[in-house]
Amino acid sequence: MKNTFDAEQGTPGARGALSPAGAELAVSVIAQVDRDHPADAVLREALRSAQGLPRIESAAVSRAVFSHFRWRGWLDPNRTPQASLRQALGFAATFRKKPGSVPDAELLERAIPEWAKAEVTVTPDWLRSIQREPLLWIRSRASFWPEIQRELVLLHRDRLPNAGAHAGDVDLFRRASFQSGQFELQDIASQAVGWLCAPQPGQTWWDACCGEGGKLLHLSDLMKNQGLIWASDRSLRRLAFLKKRTARAGCFNYRAVPWEGKTTLPTRTRFDGVLVDAPCSGLGTWGRNPHARWTTRPDDVHELAVVQQRLLQAAAAAVKPGGRLVYAVCTLTRKETDGVADGFERQMKGFLPEPVADPFHRPIPPTARHWFWPKDTDGNGMYVAIWRRI
Numbered sequence: 001m002k003n004t005f006d007a008e009q010g011t012p013g014a015r016g017a018l019s020p021a022g023a024e025l026a027v028s029v030i031a032q033v034d035r036d037h038p039a040d041a042v043l044r045e046a047l048r049s050a051q052g053l054p055r056i057e058s059a060a061v062s063r064a065v066f067s068h069f070r071w072r073g074w075l076d077p078n079r080t081p082q083a084s085l086r087q088a089l090g091f092a093a094t095f096r097k098k099p100g101s102v103p104d105a106e107l108l109e110r111a112i113p114e115w116a117k118a119e120v121t122v123t124p125d126w127l128r129s130i131q132r133e134p135l136l137w138i139r140s141r142a143s144f145w146p147e148i149q150r151e152l153v154l155l156h157r158d159r160l161p162n163a164g165a166h167a168g169d170v171d172l173f174r175r176a177s178f179q180s181g182q183f184e185l186q187d188i189a190s191q192a193v194g195w196l197c198a199p200q201p202g203q204t205w206w207d208a209c210c211g212e213g214g215k216l217l218h219l220s221d222l223m224k225n226q227g228l229i230w231a232s233d234r235s236l237r238r239l240a241f242l243k244k245r246t247a248r249a250g251c252f253n254y255r256a257v258p259w260e261g262k263t264t265l266p267t268r269t270r271f272d273g274v275l276v277d278a279p280c281s282g283l284g285t286w287g288r289n290p291h292a293r294w295t296t297r298p299d300d301v302h303e304l305a306v307v308q309q310r311l312l313q314a315a316a317a318a319v320k321p322g323g324r325l326v327y328a329v330c331t332l333t334r335k336e337t338d339g340v341a342d343g344f345e346r347q348m349k350g351f352l353p354e355p356v357a358d359p360f361h362r363p364i365p366p367t368a369r370h371w372f373w374p375k376d377t378d379g380n381g382m383y384v385a386i387w388r389r390i
């Protein structure tokens with residue numbers, strides 16, 4: 001298909017131009033990215049090595065790298081890497097000013113790989129939303145929210161309690177308030193998962209795939225640090241990082257244990273609630289992590305759906321009668337969402353779907369299966385299913 005969408009050639013990003021040295025750094029990062037080396041990790045390492053790069057320059061390099069992968073389907077493969085980068089920045093600038101300038105058909109052909117169209121219900125709205133630069137969401141601990149609102153420039157504070165999109169020019173990681181755990185960087189759709197879990201102070205929960213603890217910290221705050229959360233993951237590296245994050249946030253009501261998803265559970269405790277935030281193909285993060293569009297494979301979807309089914313069924317055994325089971329994935333493929341939820345309901349008796357109101361207060365009836373599309377939340381795509389054990 002002919003490319004009808006014209007880039008403003010060489011136009012720098014709206015919030016800071018890319019210097020020649022920055023462009024070279026971005027080109028070298030792009031060349032290193034592959035399936036085992038995601039863009040965000042390579043970028044973090046490259047920026048750390050380029051010590052002393054001014055913050056505005058680092059931000060310009062990051063924007064250039066992500067623009068390259070977001071607009072990769074439009075780039076001319078015969079250009080030099082430097083020229084391609086300028087072209088990608090041009091597309092990003094044009095799209096920012098005139099989002100309607102890219103026809104739907106062109107988005108469908110170029111924004112995502114062909115295989116994904118068989119796995120996801122693709123709409124022009126979804127494609128348009130993942131071509132935008134994502135918002136940077138923060139979640140404040142409830143007790144610090146008044147101060148955090150005074151300290152940071154935050155937009156969209158009406159979406160979820162204690163949350164806002166950072167629009168200021170400060171380095172959030174260097175804020176004393178961040179270093180003392182008053183707020184976290186957490187996507188708004190991930191925050192919605194915590195609100196759907198709705199754990200109560202004094203309850204006992206299990207975060208079965210806790211990773212580095214993004215959702216665990218939220219659960220703990222909602223529980224006012226009272227009660228207990230078992231936290232497990234198969235990655236010891238992630239559990240070690242979790243320990244640092246919980247210490248920073250003053251979260252003490254948790255116990256971390258390794259668990260690989262086997263039917264032998266890490267404890268005989270029966271829980272008021274179990275969260276299975278399962279590993280997934282991550283299509284819901286294709287706006288924030290555009291490189292993953294080009295490194296994720298169709299086999300990932302099929303293989304991960306099998307893993308998700310196994311993890312969900314194994315963890316379900318630990319829910320006490322009357323307790324809740326919450327399944328979450330940051331993907332939007334049918335197999336990993338309704339496919340897994342349907343499979344669970346076919347195979348596991350004794351769990352009833354639990355309808356819950358939409359945390360974003362959209363005018364839709366309470367449901368046990370929540371779809372969060374980036375176009376609705378300005379965050380990642382996310383799917384959540386909830387059951388109660390009878």
Ligand SMILES: C[S@@+](CC[C@H](N)C(=O)[O-])C[C@H]1O[C@@H](n2cnc3c(N)ncnc32)[C@H](O)[C@@H]1O
Binds near residue numbers: 208212214235238311
């Ligand atoms: C979506 S991430 C979890 C993110 C985390 N809950 C958070 O909010 O930051 C999925 C996690 O599942 C873990 N995982 C992958 N396979 C697993 C398995 N077989 N058993 C247990 N955990 C597994 C990964 O290490 C990863 O940390």
